[in-house]
Amino acid sequence: MAELALNNAIKRYGATQVIHGVDLQVEDGDFCVFVGPSGCGKSTLLRMIAGLEDTTEGRMTIGTRDVTHADPARRGVSMVFQTYALYPHMTVRENMSFGLKIGGTPKAEITRKVDEAAQILKLTDYMDRRPKALSGGQRQRVAIGRAIVRQPDVFLFDEPLSNLDAELRVEMRVEIAKLHKQLGATMIYVTHDQVEAMTMADKIVVLRDGRIEQAGPPARLYEDPDNLFVAGFIGSPRMNFFEGVVERTESGQALVSLPCLGGVAVPVAVTAALRPGQAVKIGLRPEHFEPGGQIQVDLNIEVIENLGGVSYAYAAGAQDTHPVIVEMRGTSRPTEGGALTMGFDPAVALLFDSETGLRLR
Amino acid sequence: MSMTDVHSAPRANHGADWDQIRRRAKSILVHGIVLALVGLMLLPLVYMVMMSFKTSTEIAQDPLGLPDSLYWGNYMAALSSMGYLRSVLNSLGITLSVIVVVVFAGAMAAYPLARLENRISRVIVMVMALGLATPNFVTITPIYVIFRDLGLLDSYLGIVLAFAALKLPLAVFFYTSFIAAIPIELEEAARLDNCNNWQIFWHVIRPLLAPVTATLSLFVMIMVWNDFIYPLLLLTDKDKLTVMIAVYKFVGNTGIDPTKLFPAAVLGSLPLLIMFALFQRKIMAGATAGAVK
Known part of the structure; x- marks a missing residue:
């Protein structure tokens, strides 16, 4: 060897x-x-x-x-x-x-x-x-x-x-x-x-x-x-990406607003230099969504894939043609065509530069 | 059940009957055509065998009729006057030698030609294909002159080399297309297994050529065995003549003696038919190799 x-x-x-x-x-x-x-x-x-x-x-x-x-x-x-x-x-x-x-x-x-x-x-x-x-x-x-x-x-x-x-x-x-x-x-x-x-x-x-x-x-x-x-x-289903804009930065944190998710503001920890108005992307994996998450978003479910122990809800509202994919566990699951309110913890959100595609840490 | 159903059921049966009749008629027609074609192809062979057993009187009285009995005297006469064993051995020796040379030289030439993707190899393949398209008569004079100058006239080596040169394009054509279909990963695996180019050819490619080699050998065998022109051109010693030339001896300048010609023709074709019957399965496997995955 x-x-x-x-x-x-x-x-x-x-x-x-x-x-x-x-x-x-x-x-x-x-x-x-x-x-x-x-x-x-x-x-x-x-x-x-x-x-x-x-x-x-x-x-x-x-x-x-x-x-x-x-x-x-x-x-x-x-x-x-x-x-x-x-x-x-x-x-x-x-x-x-x-x-x-x-x-x-x-x-x-x-x-x-x-x-x-x-x-x-x-x-x-x-x-x-x-x-x-x-x-x-x-x-x-x-x-x-x-x-x-x-x-x-x-x-x-x-x-x-x-x-x-x-x-x-x-x-x-x-x-x-x-x-x-x-x-x-x-x-x-x-x-x-x-x-x-x-x-x-x-x-x-x-x-x-x-x-x-x-x-x-x-x-x-x-x-x-x-x-x-x-x-x-890496990851299946793939990570969700949301187009966002930096609203302001302060002491190692940037506040990013997401127009595609009703304009919610997400505080993301970042040390990289950002300027207000800069275009960025927020990445969230399907399993990062949970009902009690800090940042709440409303989604319209289009399709549900039931895999038995876990389900994936495909909702309209993300960037370009990709739907928002939300992982759901447990017995209470929404129906196709219904509304779903889910949340996520901003600490798990990943920040990327829209132009270069590089991660902003 | 509605009225429509009641009426449509017999109609459906009626339609099914017609379909069955049509299918059967088509099958009978196809089989009939195939049998007629087979009969047509076998007719000269059957006629030859039939004539070989007739006496000269029977041939004169009823040339198309069946023999009254199997008269073996014709065979005895033909065998004693044509030097059968000698000529069959000559044909067999020449044919097998040509097959060996053509198979080895053809496969070894085809291997690089099938794998190298450059202009030179493409040109060589094209030249070989031209060799396939060249009529036999065009090569008679050059071959005679070359072999005369090399002192190869009236020698087994000369006739074998002449046939090998003439049949090599066919072998290269056969093998090139067959080798091109062998997955390149086998050769790559062999390279990782420490093989050089020769070892890859010998241990990996050559064994895979067995079915196509059987088919090629049959083609070459039929062509060489039945060839009349080159033995006549290059061989003069009567001890070196092939069986087809020996058969031709019964065709005179003014007429033929059917009681000797037909048994001689049967005897001349017999070894070929026996070999075909023995290797039929392998030959068919080679002919259809690559047709299905």
């Missing part, structure tokens, strides 16, 4: 730059998840780490080794592909042992390592089967097994669960998390599913247009996002 460091990593295809000077440190044994919308560069960055894409500029180290331009097989990484990429003409055992065989590992050692990995992944009963005779989950386990036997410094996962059905995805998510604990290995995992990111990661890296928007533990990204993009991307 080893730590991974990217230093100003750049990737260009001809004149088009897709990764813009990424700096990243993944600690030894960390489970790091790359998330972001489609086309943000998360898979490209992973493939650069694997050596399947050249790094145009910058430096990449695994442990103390500079692997910027090293051959994929010499980097000490193993990759689990989205499509599993199992060799269809080989049995499970052959798939798992192929890399070691090519590398010249003695037969007895190959057998020992493959059997060990098969036991960890509960694959011992399927060793003589070909991939086409396995279910999606079993194939995924074989792909992971193939990665394990090489005992890499860093495991790379490229959206490994996206081809599985919902139930199997949850099951495999737990299995991968368990595996991480068992092996204590450094793992980098690419997904567009933020539930996977939030539940599995020690560290989440949010990417947009080939740049890191924010990197840190899941709880920090959720509670203390650096900008509107991260605040909106």
